[in-house]
Amino acid sequence: MALVEVRGLRKTFGPVVAVADVSFEIKEGHCTALLGPNGAGKSTILNILAGLLPATAGTVRFEGLAEGADHRSLIGYLPQQVALFGWMTGLEYVRMAGELTGLDRPAADLRARELIGLLGLEAAQNRRIGGYSGGMKQRIGLCQALVNRPRLVILDEPVSGLDPVGRRELLDLLKQLKSESTILFSTHVLPDAEELSDDILIVRAGAIVIDSSLTALRARYERPIVELELDDEATAGSWLETLASRGVKGEHRGAVIRWKFETSAAMRAGAADVYASAASRPEGVRRIELGQTSLEDMFLEAVRQ
Ligand SMILES: Nc1ncnc2c1ncn2[C@@H]1O[C@H](COP(=O)(O)OP(=O)(O)O)[C@@H](O)[C@H]1O
Ligand SMILES: [Mg+2]
The missing domain is CATH 3.30.70.260 (ACT domain)
Structure with missing residues (x-):
């Protein structure tokens, strides 16, 4: 079985059909790109997978869990608009995120320092987040998403909004990260999907129009x-x-x-x-x-x- 099976997912906001009838699978160890123009329904799908938004219909099933069981502890999530507390230092923020997932203070501290090292933020860890660059904020957000050692890392447009240098740095980091994690990330930029992902889901107006491995897409098109x-x-x-x-x-x-x-x-x-x-x-x-x-x-x- 795939790590995640999504079946018949639908989400409406009043008269707006944000997600029509979406089914797909996420394979363990793969990096999957959810690709589509603005308004296609990417964030809605990711918010439902992350357990932050209830679906109107359909199921999300994690390997090893009963259908509909709470899977939030298996997921790390970086939202499109990250809400960071500018007055906290990077280390304080990631440590707090760790404590919120149930780690005690020493374990949270250890994990926070480990991730901050991994994402190259040691030099800034005791500075306030308010003074960080866009790329540094995204990396702190990524530390938060990884703090609970998730089986699935969900990233909503992780590089959009960064300047070219910040974008390059984060893409390189994500390349490293994908060798040891299962990642699902959204983007409206095809080259980012091509660079990072094994599998591509293209969504348009709330429906999946292409579901394929990158290799198969290349061969076909x-x-x-x-x-x-x-x-x-x-x-x-x-x-x-x-x-x-x-x-x-x-x-x-x-x-x-x-x-x-x-x-x-x-x-x-x-x-x-x-x-x-x-x-x-x-x-x-x-x-x-x-x-x-x-x-x-x-x-x-x-x-x-
Ligand atoms: N909370 C909401 N209330 C009403 N409409 C929403 C809400 N969230 C999303 N939508 C609508 O659902 C559609 C899909 O939005 P979204 O999932 O944010 O797309 P994407 O992330 O691909 O840009 C859009 O038409 C958007 O306006
Ligand atoms: Mg979005």
Whole structure:
């Protein structure tokens, strides 16, 4: 059995259907990304899993626990908006979080220092949280989420709202963390999901539209492409027509033309045509490139409408 099984989850707020009918599993030891645009229902799903919000219908079942049993002690949760007490020091805050999960003072102190070391906050542990950077606050929040050695760590948009440096640091930390934990995190940014996760759930308007391993998604959606960038958009049109007349059909966005192929063999044949055309009229050509469509195309398609 998976670590968590979610079946038929539904949540309405009055007339608003935030989560329609969602079922998925979380595999132990995997890092799962819950990906979707703003308002898709990510936070609602995570809040229900974290036990902070009752579902309108459906079940969440943890391995080894009866259906509907209280699983909150198995979970660590970092909300989208972390409420930290600015007047406390980092160490005081994490120690308090430990005591709230039932540790006695010495055990909470030990665990707090261990996590603060792990997340590289020793130098700031006796300073007030109010003076921390965004990235440091997220790391203190993460200490809080890990304090009870949870079997599932739930993180709601952990890197959004951080500057590029803070984001990079936290992503690297999460990469380390995922080797020893089961993580479920939400994001609206595909590259973050690609970088961290084994499994991807894409949610749109309260429903899951894609549930797949990252490897399977890649295999399914990546296609060889040829891209040609020209000086201006006007020339792109005539390039498209010339090549289409030879059976190589592409599309353009601004001054960049893209030809997408089903197989590498088809791509090589198409590329030969594009390169030959470019060699015969090189003026206005800025770049020709062979590559792969990215998951970004798939993601945009999946969340459009
Ligand atoms: N407490 C609430 N009351 C009313 N509507 C809510 C509440 N929480 C969320 N919603 C609505 O539910 C939908 C999903 O919200 P949310 O789960 O926060 O999406 P996401 O985290 O993907 O941005 C949105 O339309 C949002 O406005
Ligand atoms: Mg949210």
